[in-house]
Amino acid sequence: MTVNELLNKENDDNTEVKNNENDEASDGKIVQLVTFTLDDVEYGVDILSVHEILRYPEITRLPNTPKFIKGVINLRGNVLPVVDVRNRFGFKEGVVTDLTRVIVIEAGERQIGLLVDNVSQVIRINDSNIDPPSILIEGVSEAFITGIARLKGRLIVILSVENVVFSDEEIAEKQKISMSA
């Protein structure tokens, strides 16, 4: 599924929502988020950092790496790591389905894949509706979160992709948790 398809989908599904948002605060900046759901919590990443979205690709396991590194994939000759977001957040392992996707993120010079259960939609949201990450989301460390978006009663956790992959303290912490569990 391409980003454009998602955008179209968004236009079909959320015309009402979009209008509401625009009416609510027309002075703020509009942010577009690609969202996905894990265990009933909605997460979002800034669409500007999304390179593309892939169906579940062939993933090559990478030995001697933390568990949440699912492996590496070949994206047109580019070898990039895939982070199992479920594992990273300490959730129980998911099942690969037809909906399973890899969101390819551009973080600086690097490209990273995020393995998620599904990609729901692209939403537009005014940045005045984004709060700093003060609300602690269950199981997800604060370091991974750049903000919480409110949209018609929905809460969307906005992820800091770079930290999801590279924050080493978090890796250590998470591993401790998963080991004791």
Added chain:
Amino acid sequence: MTFSLGEYQDVFLEEADDQLQELNSNLLQMEQDPDNDDIINNIFRAAHSLKSSAAFVGLNDLSDLSHKMENLLQGVRDKTMKITPEIINVLFKCFDHINGIIGKVSQGEKPDDDLSSIIAEVVRISSSASASEPVESKSSEPAAGKETKNKNIDVPKTTFESDERKHLKKAVDSGMNCYELSVFIDEDAQMKWVKAQLMLNSLKGSGEVIKTIPPENMLTDENINQCIKFVVASNETIEEVAKDCDVDLVYRIEGSQITLDKKDGKYILTYHAKEVLADYTDNHKDEKADKPEPSVPEIQQSVPQKQPDKIENEDDETDKKDISAASLRKAPTLRTVKVSVDKLDELLNNVGELVIANSGFFRLYEDLKKINADKTIINEFKNRMEQMSRIAKDLQSGIMKTRMVPIGQVFSRFNRLVRDLAKDSGKSVQLITRGEDTELDKKVVDVIGEPLMHMIRNSIDHGIELPAEREKFKKDETATVTLSAHQGGNQIYVEVSDDGKGLNADRIRKKALERNLVLPEIIANMDDSDIYEFIFHPGFSTAEKVTDVSGRGVGMNVVKEVVTEMNGSITIESEPGMGTRFIMAFPLTLAIIPAIMVKVQKETYAIPLSDVIETIKISAKDVTTIEGHEVINLRSEILSLLRLDRFVGIDADIIDDTKIPVVVVGYGNRKIGLIVDRLEGKLEIVIKPLDQNYKNIEGLAGASILGDGSISLILDISSMMTRVISEQEKLSREDRRSVLAKSSTDFETISQKPVKENIPSASTDTVRTNAGKPVISEINIPEGVLPDGKKNIFDKETTPVAKAGISNEEVDTQVKEVLRNFRNELHESVAKTLNSGDSDSHMKKDIAITDDQLRKIQILANVGIMKGAESLSSMIGRRVDLAIPEVKMMPIDSLPAKLGQIDEIYVGVYMPLEGDMRGTILFSIPEDSGFSLIDDLFAFGKGHTKEFNDDAKSSLSEVTNIVGSSVLNAFAERTGLTITPDVPTFVHDYMQSIVDSILVLHNVENDYALVMDTEFYYEDDRVMGNLLILPEAKSVKYLVEHIKE
């Protein structure tokens, strides 16, 4: 034929163009922002580089101009002059000239521009600009040293001929001033006559030149001593005139005014007091950092001076020229393009994709064939497809080649370094470079400079002796450092060697122990080549004093790191008193490497072929577990095993009743065996670093995309080995007694097969085993895939359970017993190695030969080999010396190393022995000694023979035959046995191969053999060759029994 500057033309043009661009843009900026030091420095640097590169390709005029520019800029940089529009303008003019020259060269024309006028202009401006900004109190008085220097110079006296006198009078009468100038040129200066001519031309521009000493038509280098005198009439002041003479390498200008007084109706010439108009005595020697800060001309106020208006007609002339130069100014057409390596990599990436995408068409073709469509279309499709695949592959190799650059450009940098270091350390050293055309991956060439520098520094600072010391050892007073590069197989070898005193293995040993880098019992078993490895440790230095060149122990560590980073390896060879050689080996290209593909379950891993020593198959029962490590006895060497499945964290797929594939990999001097599930064959792979998108992972060198688009991870053997070795060392450092407490089953294997003394292993693992030789079946790795067919399952628990009938206590006691024996033996062996150096006693025991018998053989060998030397000497008509023959038991493995440099080419003639004594006689000669031996035999001149033709081969065989027969005759005489040599065989190969070919003939029952070996020397102490007698074990005993007292 077009004009060319030789092989470096392209490089020069490219560089010069870059530098010119930089100069132009920076100068423009400087015009706007004259006080910005960075800009000035940039300009200065570019001018400097331009000077060097111009001189390098032989464009001396251009180099000279750049040098003058540099001088001018130096003044600006040092703030002794102000930037004036005049300076900027003249610099731009210079650039135009340079551009013109570059343009001409790039079009294949000879650059014949006359640069003298622009050079003169730059000189004039640099001196006038500095003069207008007086530097305080600089050299108001010449220092005493300068005076003494001048004393030695023969300053010619000025005398005038009558016509010159008339000329002088006329000039004075017309109101001009008359000066006598003495110009002192550095005595080392090249082409003094050019400089003199330059001065003369400038002087003619500012006035009339009445006289020159030496005369104008005799201004040749032979005639010009350090001083040139000019008598000039001019309207300008003496300082202005003196500036005309202020060219490169003039270190002092003196001048005095001459007046014409009328006295008693006669004209009398009066020389006024001499003034120093310029003096660079302090720095005139220092060519490179030439800092012409012209001293303030000392003006004696008492001398009446006219201040004529400046006449600058010369300037107008050059202006005109420059306009035409500027109109010609255009970017030179270059035949090279600079491309960033990143762009190339990207291209390579895409081409790789193209190759992979193309493989999709093959599938499509197969499908099409099945559909049974129109045959002509299918065939057309196939043709196109194959064409495309070929093009893609050509593209791939083409791009790969663009990354290769010759190493010569790196080598050439070191001439200067060697010269400077040698000078500083008071040693005489010459640098020889070989194989400059050898091409290496650009990445390697970019980084290899630093390691080379460190090695060269080390060689000169530590390796090479002072001349006096060298003389004592009868070595050539001038030491040699050699830089060489060559290609061998898919590796590029870069070597740095010196003929200095070699590494001191004992001192390194001592230091390694002091620094606790290794346990004493381990170091005792390490041979010298292992010992040398210690110098790569960070902070390791045996230097007693730290010099500013080396001794801190940083350099060699850097070397190792850089080499490792470039997937290379480094080895050291050193011979005490003879010199040291560092050999670096790099893969041909870093972008694509051949690799062996292996499988663990369904995962494919690639092992770079450069790290692979061999692939073998072993059976599970040959694996012995010692202290938790699995090892096998591979040709009497302990080989640690590492299960790749465990390393990558999955379970393997092998059954224990099949042969287990093991890839023996080596890094540095260490080896391990990697147990894999299956071997999949050899493949060329493109390395994609993992840190591009993620980070580096221990044990992995990167990833590679295979033909079907799947990813295979590339193993990083060096980091795997480091991990394995550090784990092993951790174990061996732990108190070995704690091993006793361990569960007995671990040692079951040992207790069943008591540990027997084995040959000392070079590995750091001191554990010995004699678990029987594993069945080794060498397999050739085919080009394609090697399917293994069956699925194998290997029981991961290799540790056998204690056999029934033996109680645990019994096993425990057995284990203790065995370990105690083992430790005792170890200590014994260590002590022996340390004390006596007689490490071969156990070998004697094996062959069942007593010391007494060995001595007898020694005597026999002495007599025999003496006879051999005699006949050799009479044959070549020169005295032949020989070393006392060594009669020794030694492991056959170490034979090649004993006889010579393993990786050097030798000539060998061997003859099997027949009769009562069986064995082989080998006469081995280093290749070049072989040539000179032929020269001697045929009485050719030295260096005549360059190859071994049939005549040469048969005569060398004959030599061996004669020498060998005399040895054997002596043996026969003393023993009464019949020993006859068989037909000699000529071999021309590496020492290892020569010895191997003998061992094939030889019936080797033991891993060691009795060797009788001596070295022959020419009368001038050069090594001629080695004579080796290798009897079969049984024959040795037989021989001994028959020796007559």
